[in-house]
Amino acid sequence: MAGHVQDRWFKTEPGADGKPRRVRTDRYGTGLRYRARYVGPDGAEKGKSFPDGQKRLANKWLSAIETDMTRGQYTDPKSMQITFRQYAEKWLDSKTSSPMTRKELGRRLRLHVYPVLGSRPIGAFRPEHIRDLVSALEAKPGVGPSYARNIFADVQSVLSAAVDDTLLSRNPCSARTVRRPKPAPRLVVPWMPDQVFAVRAALSERYKSMVDVGSGCGPRQGEIFGLAEDAIDFEGRTLHIVRQIKHVEGHPVFALPKGGKTREAPLPDHVAGSLQAHMGSFEPVEITLPWETPEGPKVTFRLIYTAEQGGMVWRSNFNGKEWKPALAAAGLISAADDDGRYESAREHGMHALRHFYASALLSEGESIKVVSEYMGHSDPALTLRVYAHLMLDSRDRARRAIDAVFQRIFGEDHGPRTAQPPTDGL
Numbered sequence: 001m002a003g004h005v006q007d008r009w010f011k012t013e014p015g016a017d018g019k020p021r022r023v024r025t026d027r028y029g030t031g032l033r034y035r036a037r038y039v040g041p042d043g044a045e046k047g048k049s050f051p052d053g054q055k056r057l058a059n060k061w062l063s064a065i066e067t068d069m070t071r072g073q074y075t076d077p078k079s080m081q082i083t084f085r086q087y088a089e090k091w092l093d094s095k096t097s098s099p100m101t102r103k104e105l106g107r108r109l110r111l112h113v114y115p116v117l118g119s120r121p122i123g124a125f126r127p128e129h130i131r132d133l134v135s136a137l138e139a140k141p142g143v144g145p146s147y148a149r150n151i152f153a154d155v156q157s158v159l160s161a162a163v164d165d166t167l168l169s170r171n172p173c174s175a176r177t178v179r180r181p182k183p184a185p186r187l188v189v190p191w192m193p194d195q196v197f198a199v200r201a202a203l204s205e206r207y208k209s210m211v212d213v214g215s216g217c218g219p220r221q222g223e224i225f226g227l228a229e230d231a232i233d234f235e236g237r238t239l240h241i242v243r244q245i246k247h248v249e250g251h252p253v254f255a256l257p258k259g260g261k262t263r264e265a266p267l268p269d270h271v272a273g274s275l276q277a278h279m280g281s282f283e284p285v286e287i288t289l290p291w292e293t294p295e296g297p298k299v300t301f302r303l304i305y306t307a308e309q310g311g312m313v314w315r316s317n318f319n320g321k322e323w324k325p326a327l328a329a330a331g332l333i334s335a336a337d338d339d340g341r342y343e344s345a346r347e348h349g350m351h352a353l354r355h356f357y358a359s360a361l362l363s364e365g366e367s368i369k370v371v372s373e374y375m376g377h378s379d380p381a382l383t384l385r386v387y388a389h390l391m392l393d394s395r396d397r398a399r400r401a402i403d404a405v406f407q408r409i410f411g412e413d414h415g416p417r418t419a420q421p422p423t424d425g426l
Helices: 055-071 084-094 099-117 127-139 145-164 193-202 208-217 221-225 269-281 315-329 351-363 368-375 380-390 394-410
Strands: 003-007 010-014 020-024 034-039 045-050 238-241 244-248 251-255 263-266 285-290 298-303
Touching: 003 055, 034 055, 045 055, 084 099, 084 145, 099 127, 099 145, 127 145, 193 208, 193 315, 193 351, 208 221, 208 238, 208 269, 208 351, 221 244, 221 315, 251 285, 263 368, 351 368, 351 380, 368 380
Parallel strands: none
Antiparallel strands: 003 034, 010 020, 034 045, 238 263, 244 251, 285 298
16 A cells, blocks of 8 residues: 555553554544545655545555555646646746747737636546647648747657656656647748849848848858957858847847757858958947846947947847838838838748758758757757758769769860770770
């Protein structure tokens, strides 16, 4: 037996003759009589109370607890007293990720998960409840497949922690009948070089160099906006991507790059020259912003790219007043309507420069692992999923390799030759 059943109405004490005898306690006749008690896997005593006449039921409950422990299916009884929302918020407070990441994660749970699952006891979760959540996400306007996958991953992480805390025996998100939201199949179509140059030509002189950095080193838009003087190593021909400008609840902040990881990218001579020319025409400006959150400590960096008024480049202003007009001038989107508004240009955002960068490296035979490192992806598998269709065909690489060998043997001016029969006497 995993524990024992205590009778709280009676106790045993020595009688006048020294023999043990049962006597009534002060609680006799009041409250629940039996208390089934055991020590859980965490070393803490746990239990459940039963009324008079149900001692057999208390023993049966203890026996079930022992069986669950033996099978590895034990869950803490208090799991039925804690709701998903209560547990998730406690879990959020204990996470070691950045405050900005915790805020975004909490926002997704608050908007999309709590209305569906928030009031359910954590110990009552079954695969059917996760299937209901997936269906609700797929039917919700404004929640795309990729965003739904992020939300699903959030819920899976919360419930994995609940399993570790013995509040659940297994994670229902991992059940075979639960279908993870799938991202919409969409192949990246990178810009051609003439499209990159056309957009660059249409931008004002202050921002042309952004295109060279984006297409030549692969940083994200926020990382370009947050590029500072200290991150450029002209002598070592390296670009250090160590920060970005992000907007947290509408407030701009400096932060580490996406995923909290800094990285380095080779600095091509063309991009280095472009940066030097830009810095000669537009001197870097000291910009002070909070770090990580609007309440974070103030930090100052000399930014390479600034607005005409001398402040930081605001994403909304840049995209609407600089980037979209350049896209229209390059023929990538339609001209503005009569009200001066441009069509949506999601596939032609500054992220298109990263796609161009990746495609250029892969077309020259660079490995997925290296491309992943330069772009700051968390896993080369992610890079492979996005860009596999842009990789050189292995047959093309084989042809190039053999042609290179033949050129070294026969010389560049000699093409393939037909073998000649030996002459007489040889």
